[in-house]
Amino acid sequence: MPFAQxxxxxxxxxxxxxxxxxxxxxxxxxxxxxxxxxxxKRMPKERWSFITAVILIVTCWFVINAxxxxxxxxxxxxxxxxxxxxxxxxxxxxxxxxxxxxxxxALKEHTAEYYALILFSISGMLLLVGATDLVSMFFxxxxxxxxxxxxxxxxRTQERSVEAGIKYFLLGAFSSGILLFGISLLFAATGGTxxxxxxxxxxxxxxxxxxxxxxxxxxxMVLIGFAFKVAAVPFHMWSxxxxxxxxxxxxxxxxxxxxxxxxxxxxxxxxxxxHSVSENWIAPLSFIAAASMILGNIAALRQQSIKRMxxxxxxxxxxxxxxxxxxxxxxxxxxxxxxYMTTYLFMQAGAFAxxxxxxxxxxxxxxxxxxxxxxxHPLLAFAMMVFMLSLAGIPPLLGFFSKFYLFRLAIIExxxxxTVIALLTSVIAAYYYLNVVAQMYFxxxxxxxxxxxxxCTSTVVTVCSAVLLVGxxxxxxxxxxxxxxx
Amino acid sequence: xxxxxxxxxxxxxxIGQHLFLIFGLLAVISAAFLVFAKNAVHSVLTxxxxxxxxxxxxxxxxxxxxxxxxxxxxxxxxxVLFLFVVMLVELSKFKENRLFQKQTPYAVVIVMxxxxxxxxxxxxxxxDSSASxxxxxxxxxxxxxxxxxxxxxxxxxxxxxxxxxPFETMSVILLIALIGAIVLxxxxxx
Numbered sequence: 001m002p003f004a005q006x007x008x009x010x011x012x013x014x015x016x017x018x019x020x021x022x023x024x025x026x027x028x029x030x031x032x033x034x035x036x037x038x039x040x041k042r043m044p045k046e047r048w049s050f051i052t053a054v055i056l057i058v059t060c061w062f063v064i065n066a067x068x069x070x071x072x073x074x075x076x077x078x079x080x081x082x083x084x085x086x087x088x089x090x091x092x093x094x095x096x097x098x099x100x101x102x103x104x105x106a107l108k109e110h111t112a113e114y115y116a117l118i119l120f121s122i123s124g125m126l127l128l129v130g131a132t133d134l135v136s137m138f139f140x141x142x143x144x145x146x147x148x149x150x151x152x153x154x155x156r157t158q159e160r161s162v163e164a165g166i167k168y169f170l171l172g173a174f175s176s177g178i179l180l181f182g183i184s185l186l187f188a189a190t191g192g193t194x195x196x197x198x199x200x201x202x203x204x205x206x207x208x209x210x211x212x213x214x215x216x217x218x219x220x221m222v223l224i225g226f227a228f229k230v231a232a233v234p235f236h237m238w239s240x241x242x243x244x245x246x247x248x249x250x251x252x253x254x255x256x257x258x259x260x261x262x263x264x265x266x267x268x269x270x271x272x273x274x275h276s277v278s279e280n281w282i283a284p285l286s287f288i289a290a291a292s293m294i295l296g297n298i299a300a301l302r303q304q305s306i307k308r309m310x311x312x313x314x315x316x317x318x319x320x321x322x323x324x325x326x327x328x329x330x331x332x333x334x335x336x337x338x339x340y341m342t343t344y345l346f347m348q349a350g351a352f353a354x355x356x357x358x359x360x361x362x363x364x365x366x367x368x369x370x371x372x373x374x375x376x377h378p379l380l381a382f383a384m385m386v387f388m389l390s391l392a393g394i395p396p397l398l399g400f401f402s403k404f405y406l407f408r409l410a411i412i413e414x415x416x417x418x419t420v421i422a423l424l425t426s427v428i429a430a431y432y433y434l435n436v437v438a439q440m441y442f443x444x445x446x447x448x449x450x451x452x453x454x455x456c457t458s459t460v461v462t463v464c465s466a467v468l469l470v471g472x473x474x475x476x477x478x479x480x481x482x483x484x485x486x
Numbered sequence: 487x488x489x490x491x492x493x494x495x496x497x498x499x500x501i502g503q504h505l506f507l508i509f510g511l512l513a514v515i516s517a518a519f520l521v522f523a524k525n526a527v528h529s530v531l532t533x534x535x536x537x538x539x540x541x542x543x544x545x546x547x548x549x550x551x552x553x554x555x556x557x558x559x560x561x562x563x564x565x566v567l568f569l570f571v572v573m574l575v576e577l578s579k580f581k582e583n584r585l586f587q588k589q590t591p592y593a594v595v596i597v598m599x600x601x602x603x604x605x606x607x608x609x610x611x612x613x614d615s616s617a618s619x620x621x622x623x624x625x626x627x628x629x630x631x632x633x634x635x636x637x638x639x640x641x642x643x644x645x646x647x648x649x650x651x652p653f654e655t656m657s658v659i660l661l662i663a664l665i666g667a668i669v670l671x672x673x674x675x676x
Contacts, residue, residue, distance in 0.1 A: 007646060018651070025658055032665065072651040113669045120662055127655060139655040146659060150666040213607050 014071035017078050017130075020062040020086070024123035027055050028116045036112035045110035046101040049456070052115040053097050056122070060090045063126070074196050075133040080486040084338050085129040085264035088345055092257035093122045095349040095464075098456040099356050100249035106360075109155060118253065121147030125261035129268075134183045134195040134222075137265055141179075141229065144258060145172050152246040152254070164245025171228070171238045179225025185218035197273030205276035219280045222269065223288075229262040230318050233291040240299075243311035248359055251307055252352035255314045260341045263321055267337060271330035278328070285326055290421050292319030297425040300432050306355055306367050309432060310348070313391065316429060317344060320403065320422055323410040335482045336409045340402040343390070343471070347399060350464030351387040354380060357457050370436055372445025380453070381440045383465040390468050392433035393426050398468045401475035506546040513539035526572045534565045551637035 015022065031048070063086045070077040096118060104110040124144030131137035149172060153165020187195055189211045190203035204215045224235060231239040243251050274281060296316030303309040321340055327333030357380070358373075359365050374381040390399030403426065410419045471478065501508065516535040523529040537560040544553035645653045 003643075010647075011650070029661070073648040075649075075651045109675055111669065111675050113665055117662070117665065117669070120658065120665075123658070124655075127651075135649065136652045136655070139652040139659065143655055143659050143662065146662050146666065150662070150669055153670060156670055211611070214611060217604075217607060 010071075014076075016067055017069060017071045017076055018127070019066060020059045021123045021126050023059055023062055024055070024119050024126070028119040028123070031112055031116050031119070045112065046105055048110075048112050048115045049097045049101040052119065053094050055119065056090050056093050056097070059122075059126075060087060063087060063090065070132065072136070073133075074198075075136040076127070076130045077132045078130055081264065081267070081334055081338070082130040084486050085260055085341070086126050088260040088338075088341055089122055089125040089129070089257045091345055092253060092260065092349070093118055095256070095345075095353075095460055096249050096253040098460050099252060099349075099353055100247075101456070102454050103247065103249065103356065103359075107155065114151070114154065117147045117151055121151070121253075122257065125257055128261045129264035131265060132197050132268065132272075134186070134197065134200070134269075134273075137269070138176075138180060138183065141262070141265070142176065144261060145176070145229070148250075148254060148258060151250045152242055154250065155247050158245075160245040161247060162245075164242045167245075168238055168242045175225050175228035175235070178221050178228075182218045182221025182223075182225060185214055185221065189214040189218060197269060201273045201276045204274075215277055216280045219274055219277060220284060222274075223281055223284060226262060226266050226269070227288050230259055230266065231315055232288045232318050232322060233295045233315060234288075236292070236296070236315050239315060240308045240311040243314075244305060244307050248307065248352065248356050248365070251310075252349060252356070255310065255352075256345050256348050259314070259318065260345070263318075263325070263337055263341060266325055267330070267334050270325055271333060275328075275330065282326065285322060286415070286418060289319050289322035289326065290418055292316060292322065293422055293425040294319075297428045297432075301428065303432075304366050304368075306370075306436070307365050309367065310351065310355075313429065313432070314348070316425060317391075319425075320406055323406055323415065323418060323422065326415060326418070327409055327413045329409075329413065331486075332409055335479070335486050336402075336406045338486055339478065339482050340406055343398050343402040343468070346464040346467045347387050347390045350383060350461055350468070351391070353457050353460040353464070354384045354387070357451075357453055357461075360451055367436060367439060370439040371443040372440070374441040376445050380461065383461045384440060385437050386465045386468055388433040388436050392430040394430065396472050396475070398471040398475060401472075401478060405479050506543055509539045509542040509546065513543065527569070530565060530568045530572055533568065534561055537561045537565065549637055549641075551641055 031051075036048075063083055066078050066083065068079050097115060100114070101110065104114065121144050124140050124142075124147065127140035128137060128144055131140050149165060149169040152168050153162050155161035183195065186200060186204060189207050190200060194200055194203060204211075204218075207215055228235040228238075243254065246254060270281060270285070292315050296312050296314075296319055300309050300312035300316065303312060317340075321337050324333040324337035324340070327336070355365060358369055370384070373384065386397065390397040393399045393403040407419050407422055410422070513536045516532045516539060519532040520529050520536060523532060537556065541553045541556040541561070544550075544556060
C-alpha cells in the first residue's frame with residue numbers, strides 16, 4: 001500500500017477519537033476570524049458566553065459518543081477514564097463561561113478572544129487526559145498551560161493580574177523544562193526507543209543495573225513537573241499569588257479544569273506508566289502529599305482574602321487526591337480521584353460564583369465581606385454554607401463521601417500514617433471553612449448594598465448546591481455507580 | 487617526531503570520540519554566559535553560539551537535516567529577531583536593577599548541588615567501570631530513532647505518521663501564541 005494511502009486511512013480511522021478536540025479547534029478559530037472580527041462584529045460581547053457554553057455542551061455530547069479505542073500510533077486513548085475527566089474539564093469550562101461576563105462587561109474588557117482561549121485550553125485538557133505517550137502528553141500540557149498563562153494576565157491594566165501572569169508563565173516554563181528533561185532522561189534509559197507509557201514502563205523496569213540512577217532522576221523530574229502543574233507543596237509557590245491576581249472567573253477555571261486534567265495525566269503516567277518502578281516514586285510522592293495537606297491547610301488559616309484561602313485549600317485538596325495516585329490498585333485510585341474531583345468541581349464552582357457575585361466589579365474579596373450575608377441574602381448564604389461545609393468534608397454532605405472513599409482506599413493500600421495526617425488536617429480545614437460560615441451568620445452586616453444577581457450566576461449556584469444536596473442522599477451508592485462507568 | 491605525530495593522532499581520535507560531549511559542554515557554557523551577561527546584545531550573541539553548538543550536537547548524532555534546520559531557524563531567524571528586539575527596546579534604564587538579590591546565595595548552592603549531582607550521575611553512567619551497558623551518546627542512539635539514513639525523509643515520515651498528533655497540537659500552540667500576543671498587546675478592547 002502506498003505511503004500516502006496508508007497515512008490517509010489511519011487518519012480517517014483515528015480522527016473520531018479526537019473529534020471533540022477538532023470541533024473545539026474549529027469553532028475556536030471560526031469564532032476569532034470570520035465571526036468576531038467581521039460577521040458578528042456588532043453583536044454584544046456577552047452573547048459569546050452563551051455561544052461558548054453551547055459549544056461546550058455539544059463537545060460534551062461528542063465526548064460521550066466517542067468510540068473507546070487507541071489511536072494515533074498509540075498516542076491517544078479513549079476509555080472511561082478519559083471520558084470521565086474530559087467531562088469534568090468541560091463542566092468547569094461551562095461554569096467559567098457562565099460566571100465571567102458580568103465582571104468583564106463592567107471593566108470593558110470583554111472580548112471573543114477570552115472565550116476562544118477557554119475553548120483552546122479545554123481542547124488541550126481533552127488531549128492531555130487521553131494522552132498515553134509522553135510526547136503527546138507534553139504538547140497537550142503546553143497547549144493547556146499557554147492559554148491559561150494568557151488568561152491569568154488578561155486584565156493587563158491591573159498590575160496584579162499582569163504580575164500573576166508573568167509569574168505563572170516564568171515558573172510554568174521552568175517547570176516544563178524540568179518535565180521535558182525528565183522525559184529525555186527516561187527516553188535515554190530505554191536506549192532511545194520509545195516514549196509510549198506502556199512500553200516505557202516495561203523498558204525501564206528491565207533497564208540494566210547502571211541505569212537505575214537515570215530512571216530514578218527521570219521519574220523524579222517528571223514528578224516535579226506534574227507536582228508544579230497541580231500546585232503541590234513544595235512546588236506551590238506560584239499558586240496563591242496567581243489565584244489572587246487572576247481575574248476571579250479565571251481563578252475559578254484555574255482551580256478546577258487544569259487540576260482535573262493534570263491529575264488525570266498524573267494517574268496515567270504514574271499509575272500505568274511508572275507502575276513498574278514504583279519504589280522510585282512512592283516515597284517522594286508520599287512526602288509531597290503529606291506536605292501539601294499540612295502546609296496547604298495551615299497556611300489557609302491565616303488568609304484574609306477568600307481567593308488566597310481557596311488557593312491554599314486547593315493545595316490541600318490536591319494533597320488528598322495524591323493519596324489516590326499513590327494507590328497501587330490503579331483502577332480504584334482513579335475512581336476515587338475522579339469522584340473527588342467531580343464533587344470538588346461543584347463545590348468550587350459554587351463557592352466562586354458566590355465570591356464573584358459579592359465581589360461585583362470591585363476588588364473587595366476579603367472574608368470579612370461575607371459578614372451578615374445570612375441576613376442580607378439568606379438563600380445565597382445557605383448555598384455558600386453548603387459549599388463550605390462540603391469542602392470541609394462534614395458528614396452527611398457529598399464532600400464527606402468523596403473524602404471517605406479516598407481515605408478508605410488509602411488505608412486499604414496501607415498508607416496509614418498519611419491517612420492519619422489527612423484526617424488531622426481535615427479537622428484544621430474545618431476551622432477556616434466554618435469561619436466563613438460564622439462570618440455570614442453571626443456577624444452584623446455592613447451597609448453595602450448588593451447588586452442584583454445575574455441569571456447565570458444564580459443558575460450556577462443553584463445547580464451546584466442542588467447537585468451537592470441531592471448527591472448527599474445517594475452518597476453511599478455513588479461509588480458503585482462510578483465503578484461501572486470508569 | 488613520529489612519537490609526536492602519534493600523540494597528535496591519538497589526541498584527535500580522542501576528540502573525535504567525544505565530539506558530542508565537547509559540543510554539549512560548549513553549549514552549556516555559552517548558555518551560562520547567556521544568563522550572566524550584563525549586556526543584552528552579548529546575551530543574544532552567546533545564544534547564537536549555544537544554538538550553533540546544538541546544531542553540531544545534531545551532526546554528531548548523524549541527523550544532518552535537523553542540524554541544518556537548527557542553523558536556519560535558530561541561528562538564522564530567531565537570533566536576528568532577538569537582536570532587533572534588543573536594539574528596539576531601550577534597556578539602559580533597567581541596568582541598575584539587580585533582580586533576585588536576596589535569593590542569589592541559596593540559588594547558587596542549589597544549582598551547584600544540582601550540577602554536582604548530574605555530573606556524578608553522568609560520570610557513573612558513561613565512564614564508570616560498573617557501566618555494564620554504557621549510555622549511548624553515539625550513533626546507536628540515532629539508530630534507535632532510525633534517522634541515520636535519509637534524514638529529511640525520516641523526519642517527515644515521523645511527523646506525519648508516529649508523531650502526527652503532537653505535530654498538529656504544536657500548530658495550535660503556535661496559533662495560541664499569536665492570539666495571546668494580540669490579546670495582551672492590542673490597543674483597545676471595546
